[in-house]
Structures are given as C-alpha cells and as structure tokens.
Amino acid sequence: MSGYDSDDDDDVVVLVCVMDSMVRKLRRRSRIPKHVSSFSGHEKMCKLITGHEGLLLEHIRMNRDCFHRLCILFTVQNRLQETHTLTVQEQLMLFLTMVAHGDSNRRTAYEWKHSGKTVSRYIDTICSHLVQLSSRFIVPPDFNTVSPVIANNRRFYPYFQGCVGTIDGTHIPCVVDTEIAAAYRKYYLVDAGYKNKAGFLAPFRGENYYLHDRRQEDGDRRKEMFNYRHASLRNVIERTFGVWKNRFLILRGIPRYPLEKQRDLVIACAVFHNFNKLFPMKRRLLIPRMM
Numbered sequence: 001m002s003g004y005d006s007d008d009d010d011d012v013v014v015l016v017c018v019m020d021s022m023v024r025k026l027r028r029r030s031r032i033p034k035h036v037s038s039f040s041g042h043e044k045m046c047k048l049i050t051g052h053e054g055l056l057l058e059h060i061r062m063n064r065d066c067f068h069r070l071c072i073l074f075t076v077q078n079r080l081q082e083t084h085t086l087t088v089q090e091q092l093m094l095f096l097t098m099v100a101h102g103d104s105n106r107r108t109a110y111e112w113k114h115s116g117k118t119v120s121r122y123i124d125t126i127c128s129h130l131v132q133l134s135s136r137f138i139v140p141p142d143f144n145t146v147s148p149v150i151a152n153n154r155r156f157y158p159y160f161q162g163c164v165g166t167i168d169g170t171h172i173p174c175v176v177d178t179e180i181a182a183a184y185r186k187y188y189l190v191d192a193g194y195k196n197k198a199g200f201l202a203p204f205r206g207e208n209y210y211l212h213d214r215r216q217e218d219g220d221r222r223k224e225m226f227n228y229r230h231a232s233l234r235n236v237i238e239r240t241f242g243v244w245k246n247r248f249l250i251l252r253g254i255p256r257y258p259l260e261k262q263r264d265l266v267i268a269c270a271v272f273h274n275f276n277k278l279f280p281m282k283r284r285l286l287i288p289r290m291m
Helices: 002-029 041-050 053-060 064-076 088-101 105-112 116-137 178-185 222-247 259-278
Strands: 163-166 187-189
Touching: 041 053, 041 088, 041 105, 053 064, 053 088, 064 088, 064 259, 088 105, 088 116, 088 259, 105 116, 116 259, 163 222, 187 222, 222 259
Parallel strands: 163 187
Antiparallel strands: none
C-alpha cells in the first residue's frame, strides 16, 4: 500500500513540473510589451520624414533638407553607424525629438519603443559627437572687426565700437595667458547684475533704461541715453535665448542627468541651432510656442 502511495506522489510531482513548464512557455509567447505606442520607432521616423514638413519641424525643430544634411554629415564622418536596432536617421531623430520637447529618458524610450538603456546610450554618443563638432559650428566673434550692427548705426557707434558681443546668465571666469591678452581688451555688454570690470561693460546703476520726455527739464541725460542704447544693443542675447528655448524645450529644464551630460546637451542644442541656420527654409514655418 505504501508503494502505491509513493508512485502516486511521483506522478503528481511530474504533472506539476509539466504544467509549470507549459505556463512558463505560454507567458513567454504572450509577453506583454512594455512600450505600446502606435508605431515602432522606425515607422514613426518614416512617417515624419515622408509626411507634412510642418509636422516634422514641430517634432525636431529642423526642416527635411537640413535633417538629411545632418544625417549625411554624421554618416560621412563615420560618427554614427546603422545598427540592428536603429538607423542613423532614427538615432538623430530620437535625439532631436528629446531636446526639442524636453522629454525624459523614460518618455523617449516609450515614444520610440526602445529600452531606456538603448536611449541613454545613443544620447551619450550623439552628445559626445556634437561637442566635438562645436568648434566648427560655434565660432567666437572676430575681435579685430566692428560688427556692422554697431558700425552702421549712429546710436551705437562710436560709443560701443569695442563691443564684440553680449552676455546673459552665468559667466565662468578664467586666467588668460599674456600671449592672448590683447583679445581681452575688447568687452561684452552685460546687465546690471555684473560689475564693470575688464571685459565687461555694464549700464549705469540707478539710471533709467528708457527715455522720458524731458524737454522742459534740466539735468544731464547722458547716463540715461547710454543705458537706453546699451539696453537696445544688449537685448539681442535675450531674444536669442528666447528663440533657443522655444526651439529646444529641454533647455527650460534638463532632466536629472550627470552634470557633464547636462553641459553637453546645452552645447548640442547650440550646434543644432547654428547648423539649422545654415540651411534655412524658403518659406518660414512658425513653431508653436509650448507653454
């Protein structure tokens, strides 16, 4: 009788093992995908490239011709290669979409149906190459030439003939070798948050930035006139940053990446912005302002 019970128990164990194996196989076959967007990343890219150009511009802040040239640049210089997972076009479009809309790594992975690890790897790779390209597309001003904007405008010339640019935001100080010190006799226009010092020209403190009608008043208006012209010339940097942040929403709030990666993303957006200006559209398409 005990022998019968032992055989019966063995049969039950075997049956349980078989059922467990079948359940595992069924789970593998009916695996629920994590990313369930309408199209695969490749399908989404193809629809954007072949669809209406306004939709493409809204997604990547770049027109079709400019995007194709960017892909050629990265391919010819062997900076990106097609893999079994993503084409060069999809790699760049994934990155452009992320910086244009300020998407997180998780959101980008969801939209393009790739793992977060894959997305992170391509972001790092493209960022690295864009930093290498920055010396080609981000060019410092010519310190020996007066800008036509200043030279051809009596409001600014000769008062700002030494101005080579404007600064807004944070400036990182550095120590300059004697051999290149001559370039630092020029200066940048800065706002009242900076002190007047070598290389920086700030407005007069306590004075207006606009002109009142004082034809009936006495007093010296030279400081107010200087501040007015200073502000007129300097606000180009504010307008530029405004356009820049509307084009690449990631600049309004970069995700919690390592500090070096955040720095590289800012440089990458600057490279894309200047590359875009090399190939403007014949007809301007307005980018809707994202609030």
